[in-house]
Amino acid sequence: MSPLLRLGALPGLALALVAGVAGVQVAAGGGDFRPLQPADACVDRSVTSQADGIEGLTEQLVLLGVDDAACTLDVSREALTLELAQQDEPTDAQVDAVREGLRAAVQELADDDALPPSSELVDEALDSADLNALVAAAIRALPDSVIDDALPTEDVLLRAVDELDVRAILSDLDDADALNTAVQEAVVQAVRDELTDRVRNLL
Structure with a gap:
């Protein structure tokens, strides 16, 4: 394959790799991913300290x-x-x-x-x-x-x-x-x- 053709194939190869990783993530349950939300400050929580x-x-x-x-x-x-x-x-x-x-x-x-x-x-x-x-x-x-x-x-x-x-x-x-x-x-x-x-x- 000529150098030019090899360069032209790189975007397709990158796309295939991304699709493969995404497929693995979805199969593992990662399709429900959402950014972590800050904790609700109004929810009661217990606090402890390592200090005395x-x-x-x-x-x-x-x-x-x-x-x-x-x-x-x-x-x-x-x-x-x-x-x-x-x-x-x-x-x-x-x-x-x-x-x-x-x-x-x-x-x-x-x-x-x-x-x-x-x-x-x-x-x-x-x-x-x-x-x-x-x-x-x-x-x-x-x-x-x-x-x-x-x-x-x-x-x-x-x-x-x-x-x-x-x-x-x-x-x-x-x-x-x-x-x-x-x-x-x-x-x-x-x-x-x-x-x-x-x-x-x-x-």
């Missing part, structure tokens, strides 16, 4: 809270994170939805009895606090029952969420993957500060 303490707790709060915010805004989680990363400033609706989503997440975990007692979180908060050693030692000496009665975890978390500068957090996102990390870091710090300030007042 305040970090693990806030990771669950953020996952649930962002889902709730996306549901409120009638978008997928993926669409919300992409919008926030592409905007210079979040809208009032987005700020309110994220804050209320976090509050709803606290309530959901409380209703499920999934919140640890605050006494389990105090040592971690004190480790990162800039406190006089004697004050820190006095706080650590408080009975767990005193801390838990005075500082219900749900109340501590709600106050921490209310103190968050959500607008600043959402304005500082570099990309769509940064939302969970940015919100979680802010919530972790807010919870630590809230616990430290309130438990110090017990002395």
